[in-house]
Amino acid sequence: MSELLVVGSVALDSVETPFGKVQEALGGSATYFSYSASFFTGVHLVATVGEDFPEAHLKLLEDRGVEIGGLQTSRGRTFRWSGQYGYDLSEAKTLETQLNVFAEFRPVLGEGLGRTPFLFLANIDPELQLDVLCQMKERPRLVALDTMNFWIQGKREALRRVLAEVDVVTVNDGEARQLASEPNLIRAARAISTMGPRTVVVKRGEYGALLLTEDRLFFVPAYPLESVYDPTGAGDTFAGGFMGYLAAQDRVDAAAMRRAVVYGSVMASFTVEDFSLKRLTRLTPADINERYMAFHDLIRVEP
Amino acid sequence: MSELLVVGSVALDSVETPFGKVQEALGGSATYFSYSASFFTGVHLVATVGEDFPEAHLKLLEDRGVEIGGLQTSRGRTFRWSGQYGYDLSEAKTLETQLNVFAEFRPVLGEGLGRTPFLFLANIDPELQLDVLCQMKERPRLVALDTMNFWIQGKREALRRVLAEVDVVTVNDGEARQLASEPNLIRAARAISTMGPRTVVVKRGEYGALLLTEDRLFFVPAYPLESVYDPTGAGDTFAGGFMGYLAAQDRVDAAAMRRAVVYGSVMASFTVEDFSLKRLTRLTPADINERYMAFHDLIRVEP
Numbered sequence: 001m002s003e004l005l006v007v008g009s010v011a012l013d014s015v016e017t018p019f020g021k022v023q024e025a026l027g028g029s030a031t032y033f034s035y036s037a038s039f040f041t042g043v044h045l046v047a048t049v050g051e052d053f054p055e056a057h058l059k060l061l062e063d064r065g066v067e068i069g070g071l072q073t074s075r076g077r078t079f080r081w082s083g084q085y086g087y088d089l090s091e092a093k094t095l096e097t098q099l100n101v102f103a104e105f106r107p108v109l110g111e112g113l114g115r116t117p118f119l120f121l122a123n124i125d126p127e128l129q130l131d132v133l134c135q136m137k138e139r140p141r142l143v144a145l146d147t148m149n150f151w152i153q154g155k156r157e158a159l160r161r162v163l164a165e166v167d168v169v170t171v172n173d174g175e176a177r178q179l180a181s182e183p184n185l186i187r188a189a190r191a192i193s194t195m196g197p198r199t200v201v202v203k204r205g206e207y208g209a210l211l212l213t214e215d216r217l218f219f220v221p222a223y224p225l226e227s228v229y230d231p232t233g234a235g236d237t238f239a240g241g242f243m244g245y246l247a248a249q250d251r252v253d254a255a256a257m258r259r260a261v262v263y264g265s266v267m268a269s270f271t272v273e274d275f276s277l278k279r280l281t282r283l284t285p286a287d288i289n290e291r292y293m294a295f296h297d298l299i300r301v302e303p
Numbered sequence: 304m305s306e307l308l309v310v311g312s313v314a315l316d317s318v319e320t321p322f323g324k325v326q327e328a329l330g331g332s333a334t335y336f337s338y339s340a341s342f343f344t345g346v347h348l349v350a351t352v353g354e355d356f357p358e359a360h361l362k363l364l365e366d367r368g369v370e371i372g373g374l375q376t377s378r379g380r381t382f383r384w385s386g387q388y389g390y391d392l393s394e395a396k397t398l399e400t401q402l403n404v405f406a407e408f409r410p411v412l413g414e415g416l417g418r419t420p421f422l423f424l425a426n427i428d429p430e431l432q433l434d435v436l437c438q439m440k441e442r443p444r445l446v447a448l449d450t451m452n453f454w455i456q457g458k459r460e461a462l463r464r465v466l467a468e469v470d471v472v473t474v475n476d477g478e479a480r481q482l483a484s485e486p487n488l489i490r491a492a493r494a495i496s497t498m499g500p501r502t503v504v505v506k507r508g509e510y511g512a513l514l515l516t517e518d519r520l521f522f523v524p525a526y527p528l529e530s531v532y533d534p535t536g537a538g539d540t541f542a543g544g545f546m547g548y549l550a551a552q553d554r555v556d557a558a559a560m561r562r563a564v565v566y567g568s569v570m571a572s573f574t575v576e577d578f579s580l581k582r583l584t585r586l587t588p589a590d591i592n593e594r595y596m597a598f599h600d601l602i603r604v605e606p
Contacts (some may be wrong), residue, residue: 208524224488298521300521301561302558
């Protein structure tokens with residue numbers, strides 16, 4: 001079992017969907033990722049929050065065993081995001097982004113973190129992602145990176161530099177097409193894999209996920225939920241399950257990657273069942289195993 | 304190996320997509336279905352065409368071994384449909400529908416067809432579908448039905464009557480939601496299965512297919528094609544592979560149904576690679592086997 005390091009954001013999210021809303025709930029890429037991954041292995045979180053960050057949220061992470069020594073408290077207010085979803089839950093409309101302390105975030109890997117064997121560079125400025133890679137004392141066994149349209153458009157060159165250094169990239173459909181300048185998703189994934197990452201994971205929301213690794217494709221559907229309340233954090237929760245499983249198994253081969261995609265899908269399927277991290281805080285290992293087996297049943301066909 | 308009967312339409316289609324167009328090409332639900340199913344088992348086609356129907360199209364069906372004794376030639380012109388697709392190939396815009404001889408179509412099951420063990424009621428007026436069922440001398444081992452928004456809206460009562468008598472229904476996402484008056488696809492499929500058919504197949508185009516049978520769900524993705532030219536006929540081709548496989552195996556159990564969904568997806572993936580039936584006319588059993596195995600590789604994960 002290997003340990004896992006995530007560098008990303010911790011935020012306070014205000015989210016409204018047709019099924020309810022929350023104000024200043026715990027959110028952020030590193031939060032969802034680390035909480036999800038903590039069900040599989042030891043996770044270290046590097047991020048920043050402001051002085052106003054609620055103690056109770058820290059306790060929630062600590063209670064799950066997330067190691068938050070790398071969570072800097074900076075002078076100022078915590079990063080805030082507010083967004084809205086329509087009945088088509090596939091895309092959020094951002095109402096407001098207050099970067100606050102996140103604007104000045106410079107990740108610092110403290111004692112020992114530079115040798116963590118599994119690293120997830122959550123969706124932050126690709127220049128910071130590069131900086132984190134430079135701080136690693138040893139090349140991790142597996143580095144995965146997430147990004148978004150904002151960086152693909154605004155910092156394409158830095159993004160290409162960091163992409164050349166990572167093993168896995170996770171993007172959604174639109175980001176894959178944008179990054180590769182290619183409308184066909186399969187061709188887009190193949191094009192991205194020529195940019196550096198030998199593994200490309202395309203997150204397709206309610207349509208599941210696509211894995212391209214060693215030139216072979218694997219598709220997994222989304223778990224067929226009867227009720228979806230809030231898709232916020234689904235992608236980072238997916239990445240947490242994916243990387244958490246691989247780190248726990250200490251494997252990076254294609255067969256393990258496929259199972260990791262299923263575990264990622266399992267974890268994401270829980271997140272969307274409630275707002276913020278609420279569903280995850282009620283989750284048990286038995287729930288995860290049960291849904292993993294349900295996934296198998298959903299996709300199994302004897303030849 | 305059992306024989307298969309399809310009752311539906313034979314048409315001349317004019318289709319335009321961003322990748323090309325065809326004028327008065329061979330089309331129609333019964334055409335795609337029977338051509339596709341003919342790779343698996345013996346198929347009898349019951350439909351109608353006008354006096355203008357090209358001899359070459361009949362020959363194409365006969366050359367594949369489709370039994371066309373039930374194809375009536377009526378006075379008048381053949382059913383014509385013309386449609387257009389944008390870059391989002393998921394939905395056709397109908398430009399013109401000329402029912403012609405199809406408006407007066409009354410299916411007549413000739414000698415022996417009333418005992419065919421596998422029956423597909425392609426997308427026609429549900430009153431005609433009921434009439435075909437009444438003409439069966441023996442209850443077939445498996446009856447599947449396809450329908451569309453036009454009948455769901457305009458002939459809901461007749462449709463509910465025939466639904467109560469069939470084993471399998473094939474619909475697309477939108478039709479499933481409309482038929483069940485339920486936005487959630489999984490709940491919609493469950494609701495439809497309480498209307499009669501113990502098996503519900505939801506065709507989701509580029510997002511694959513969903514099978515609900517014996518209260519268990521199975522998902523298969525669409526085959527990841529790098530080029531899709533024309534989605535016309537994909538659903539009927541799918542149904543042809545699905546029913547063709549089941550009839551060939553003479554099985555209707557859940558495990559066979561899962562494989563049948565994969566075979567349906569295999570056949571549909573070929574149809575969309577060219578206009579009309581062009582790709583299917585170049586198809587070999589080896590192509591089918593190869594893509595079936597590729598599908599397995601695409602969805603396989605060891606527990």
